[in-house]
Amino acid sequence: MASRFNALKADAVWQKVWDDARTFAADDNSPKPRSYVLEMFPYPSGKIHMGHVRNYTMGDVLARFRRMQGMEVLHPMGWDAFGMPAENAAMEKGVHPGGWTRDNIGVMKAQLKRLGFALDWSRELATCEPDYYGHEQALFLELFRHGLVYRKESSVNWDPVDMTVLANEQVIDGRGWRSGALVERRKLSQWFLKITDFADELLEGLSGLEHWPDKVRLMQENWIGRSQGLTFSFALSDGGSVEVFTTRPDTMFGASFVAVAADHPIAQALAADAPAAADFIALCKRGGTTAAELDTQEKLGFDTGLTATHPFDRTQRLPVYIANFVLMDYGTGAVFGVPAHDQRDLDFARKYDLRVRRVVSGGDETDPAFVGNTAYTGPGTLVNSHFLDGMDVTDAKRTVIQRAEGEGWGTGSTVFRLRDWGVSRQRYWGTPIPIIHCDACGAVPVPRDQLPVILPEDVSFDIPGNPLDRHPTWKHVPCPTCGADARRETDTLDTFVDSSWYFIRFASQPKDKPFDRGVAEKWLPVAQYIGGVEHAILHLLYARFWTRALRHIGMLDVAEPFAGLFTQGMVTHETYSRQVTETGSDGVDTITKPLWLSLDDIEKRGDGYIERATGEAVTVGRIEKMSKSKKNTVDPTGIVDQYGADATRWFMLSDSPPERDLPWSEAGIEGSWRFIQRLWRLFDGERLEESAAKNAELDRKLHQTIAGIAVDIEALAFNKAVAKLYELVNAIERAAPSGSRDTAIAALMRLIAPMAPHLAEEAWAAAGNDGLIADAAWPAVDPALLVEDEVTIAVQINGKLRDTLVMAKGTSSEALEAAALASDKIMRILEGKAPRKVIVVPDRLVNLVA
């Protein structure tokens, strides 16, 4: 009688064996082909969640599979350990961010180990430790030395209560997400990295990333946002000039006004002595920035009284406005308005009654001069445009640019949407920016031998603001250049800097420098990177930039850090809620809102659920990403303790394609657990003696499965690999005892080893094999066994299936046609008539056209 697989016991046994034997430590000097498999490292927020389990299981299957394929695999893990949540915890609970973070790392590391991931823990790193961020400071100074870092005044989202800068995504409806205070725009001196120097490279590089999802490449392309056009100047009536950028130089003759942003120097200068202009600028700044507001916001302008001279017609004077729809930080902060061919310009012109003149004809206007309230932005032929008349839009653009350059008043130019990367954060829990400010010498880099600049431990979070800034001693240091009293930079680096090079440090981590170039280049680029799509732009763009910057300064010869990228879907769950009413803030109105309930709060009653505590009916809501706020999370720890690591891993890989969301279900994990037990019964069952009979059909199924799931795993199509394994197991279970069956069971152990490694090791050892299955080779495929010798031929009449025939593979078209016409069913339907036409697809079908 077969025993039951004791997952909890086996998990512990094999995890210890792997640990003790350092099974998954990567060897830098291995002669084998290398593969670097990496999942995005976690932020140590407290406990791991199902999303982590899914992410790391997928990477683990690939890593283990490639090991079995004979590769030297680097599969490391670490901690993205700096960030705001640690400071929030410090403020709320009175703990130190470092202690909180390191405690969380301890908990989460144990949880990851509990899942049996094939990780090289010897390379573990945490970005909050000086032996990581010290090297980051060195890299920052290298970029500084090469002119890729600069300091500039910039306007930021400032939370006046928390006294900190907020990222755009932390501003909700104009208020700080945490304090609820109205966010202010404030000018601050900030450090920037010159990512725009690499805008072209980063854009061009995308086309070489064949193993990236198209979606992510497109998102980065749009984010970088390259536009080509003409930059030129208008002469102004006050003797000055204003520079504008346009992508539509072809529409020059349709211009009827010039508009500048509220922050534009011309607007600012005017505001200095015209109160009305100042009022208008203030009005512009008050305008909301949310999508809905922008959509409905009226186009407003302030006439400066200045006029601009049209470069093609000196007699033509265009009014100059300050306008609320012109952005200072794109292009030159000034535009010329062509109402007929730009919707915003048209709205503006209609409001201020400016000239609307069509200069591009789409060809189908009944009245070529008429423009309604919809601007025409399509292709066409130039009209009303003197020497451009009759040209198409493309030719006209080229002609105008050539002429502008020839006459010296403008140049063809490229403008990017991408901005330089502001990396200053007024926070404690981050990498200190290694700069010292001296009144005499300016911003001086911290000398190499004084690195790392270590965060002081003795800080307090009882009042808002940056504890580094108010620390009694830390920031007071002598200037490294002149020795005078100077101050440390108290801003810390954006945590995206930490994650922009951790994959390099994983590959090589010498004590005395950020990485050893030769070793890092052995491993990089990462062969397969796996993580959430939420990092499609920021993290992945910054890491690409950082890698290219290191190449630019000659530190590392790698162009792209991640050769393959996979973005996995979220783990989702139903939500449960009960409506509650409460009195609004005015004390009169009542507000009805959902009170979210966790799975533990409810119990099944009939078709629905009731809340345990109150007995009230529960509304089953939509399936959403697991989140604390909706209380629809399932804790992986409880699941692993109940079903074991392998069943948990198996469920994560089953059914849903990995790029799609995975709906969590209790029934699903139970199904996986049953399958693990089913496998164990096979492994633990009776075997025949060596000489037993063959089963050709099962042999073929086995080899098709070996080949098939290798393809599926490489493509990260784990759900398909899982389905193929179910098919093989079904076939083995149905087969009578034979040598083939025993062979298939032995091979099956290795086939499931990447996914259910504990079960596989247990079975491998029980079967009397030496060594670990983790080190075993992937079963070899016999190509002769991949082909079927019989095929099922579909017989169609007019494309409708009428019969099927089992024929030898490779049967001639003539024989197939004859067999089809000889079928009883077919003869009955054709009633003796000959088909008009016969289409034969060998080994597939016969279609008779009646």
Place this chain on the structure above:
RNA sequence: GCGGACGUGGCGAAAUUGGUAGACGCACGGGACUUAAAAUCCCUCGCCCCUUGGGUGUGCGGGUUCGAGUCCCGCCGUCCGCACCA
């Protein structure tokens, strides 16, 4: 508004890229074993009908083709990204 993805049974999905739609799993239902339960095993399982058979079916409407889930045109819906980008 711009850009993109997707839409297949009660559910998660598969379909060799134009060739037998629904593999595989979950759930439901029926049965075997058991005093009983659990576990396990077997069977049915898109929908409809006049049920050894037939009709119909991949969001909707057209089209191309001997043949369309797959290709083309037009709608509808869902989700994601960006957003006054000149």
